[in-house]
Amino acid sequence: MRKHLLPLIILLAFLVAQPLSANAITPLEPNRKCSLKVHFTKDDYRFSNLETRIYRVAEAHSDGTFDLIAPFSGSSVSIHGIKSQREWNDAAVTLLSYIVDRKIQPDHTVLSDAQGTASFTDLHTGLYLVLGNTAENDIGIYTFEDFFVYLPTPLESEGFSYDMEARPKPGEFVPKTEYTVNKLWKDSGYTSKRPKSVTVDIYKDAVLYETVILDSSNNWSYSWKTPEDSSKWTVAEKDVPDSYTVTISSSGSVFSITNSIKTTPGSPPKTGDTFPLWNYVIAMSISGFLLLIFGIWHKRKSQ
Amino acid sequence: MKKRINFFEVLGILLIVCSLGVLLFTQLHSQYTKKKAAEITCKIEAALPETTPGFPGDYSDPVMPVLQVEGKDYVGLLNIPAYGLSVPIVNEWSSFHVFSCPARFYGSVYDNTMIIGGNDQTGQFDFFDRMNPGDHIKITDMLGTEFAYAIDRIDRAKSADYEHLASGGYPLTLFVRSAYSAEYILVRCSTTF
Structure with missing residues (x-):
């Protein structure tokens, strides 16, 4: 679980769901260039030479909303109405599958430097999928999960930050057989x-x-x-x-x-269990006994 | 003097034999469905990932995915630890299906509207009259997400139409028709997280 990304993801959900222009005094500048720094660290250790790939999957509009762009607009992923980290995770996994299946090349690829930082500059505004990595040091092997970054990112006060830094939290690598x-x-x-x-x-x-x-x-x-x-x-x-x-x-x-399949909820069914089996069984048993007694009585009487 | 069996005796014996036959059949059938439900549960559990806690507010789409096992769609697993029950939940409601497994009558755990119907035969909800408020119930969907509930109240009703089952707005309602009293037992549950 990427708990460290939760605030960002909540923010992403908010951004996709509604335009920002009504709330932000400073409007978003869709054509302004952005930068992104991704820090791959574990405690004091910095992972250098990690190949980091990013994909611009959606473009930003001046009202703060964003929409998938080609080639990702051809995928069945919907980034509108997402309500939780769980659904963002699913969107990332589905997009990654789309990337691998169609052999889509990343928009940018860089190696992390000696400080463990992968720096991207001259980026267009939009939603980016950052592919994670597996990294190793003397202590162990760690995994950095895939995550989304929105450029620019709204500031708490007002306006947007066009220069974003992300610090994905490494998870312990768990071998699977x-x-x-x-x-x-x-x-x-x-x-x-x-x-x-x-x-x-x-x-x-x-x-x-x-x-x-x-x-x-x-x-x-x-x-x-x-x-x-x-x-x-x-x-x-x-x-x-x-x-x-x-x-x-x-x-x-x-x-x-x-x-x-997009479905609309149907009308509720009927419970349908109106056949009281046990009532019939009991009635049948009692009738059987009564008929048997009557039959014996009738036979004795006729004798 | 030769004693002949008359018509009434034949009919009486026939009815008694039929009754015993039905009793025997239901017993064998409940044993079979209990074993079958255990097999299906094992297959589903083997396919699911490790469970993670679920929160109904996390979902933009309330429709729960189904996994088809042995030709039938299942929407999740129902677990009531206090009574050792772990059974699959059939997705499509029919009064026939509930003789095999509990079935989703309506709704979803994703939006707190789930209604599940069942049967009080051996291996299913045969303990319903012993359940108590506070007992814990878990439903695991086909993505391994576990939703936890506790029984709020237990009602009895003569009918169980949708309006009656959905009344009160409980996140989870289980219902079963009692075989002997010909009334429905409605188990109302709230989420526990």
Whole structure:
């Protein structure tokens, strides 16, 4: 969990949700150049020579809102209405899958310097996806997760900061020996549109590792063994059906690919359990006993 | 003198045998569904990531994703630790499905409107009449997100239409029709975080 990024993410959600011009005295300048410094440190240790890639995924408008730009506008990711860090994480995982699957090159790539700082200058305003890294020192191996940065960033007082610094918090690298990908659906009421199977590409460090088919025979789930190294795994669904949008989430060693159809909630069902089975069983038993007694009585009487 | 079985005796024996047959069938069926539900639960648990706590306000889309296992869509796992219950929740409501597993009647844990119906047969909600306010209930969605609840109150009602089940605005309502008293037991729950 990227708790260190929570304030930023809340801010991002606010920015996407509503224009800022009504609140900010100083309007956003969409054409002004920005800079970004990402500090890769762990306590006093500074990780140098880390290749850091950033993608400009959305452009900023003067009213403070922003929209996905090509090639990301072709993805099914929606950055509007996001309400939580969880949903920003899903957006990052889904965009990364889109990047890997379509071999999209980063807008900028730099190496961190001796101070562990990756410096980007002359950036356009917009929303950037910063890809994380795995770094190693004498003490251990650490992972820096992917995260979003909004340029410029609104200041608490007023106006915007066009020069942003980010300090992603390193997490302890936990080796994993098995990964799983699950196929989930959000298509209640429209399951007839669901395909019989889906094809999923599994990538190891952005290189195609395996292609698998998920269907009812494997309960729409697949697991694969991995060496205990720091490889970065991603998954991507091929040929998503037209009527569906795809979201990919990642938790631990499990990827979940969710295909959604925009549905409207139907009317509530009836409980339908109006058949009181036990009442009938009891009535049947009592009737049976009474008939049996009557039959015996009737036979004795006729004798 | 030859004793012949008359029509009334035949019909009486037939009805008694049928009753016993239904009793036997329901017992065998509940044993089978209990075993089947345990298998499905194991398969779902094996596929899910480690659970993380969930908060209903985190979701812009209240629709819960489903995982299809053995041809049936499941929306999550229902866990009531005090009674050792851990069963999958079928996504689509039908009065037939509840003989196998609890089913989502309406709503979502993402927006505090979840209503789940069940059956009081062995292996499912056979302990409903022993539940108490304060008992804990957990629902895990298919992304491994766990939502925690505690029982607020337990009501009994003659009918269980949507308006009745949704009244009170409880984040989670479980309901089951009592087999013997022909009334519904409604378990109203609040979130606990």
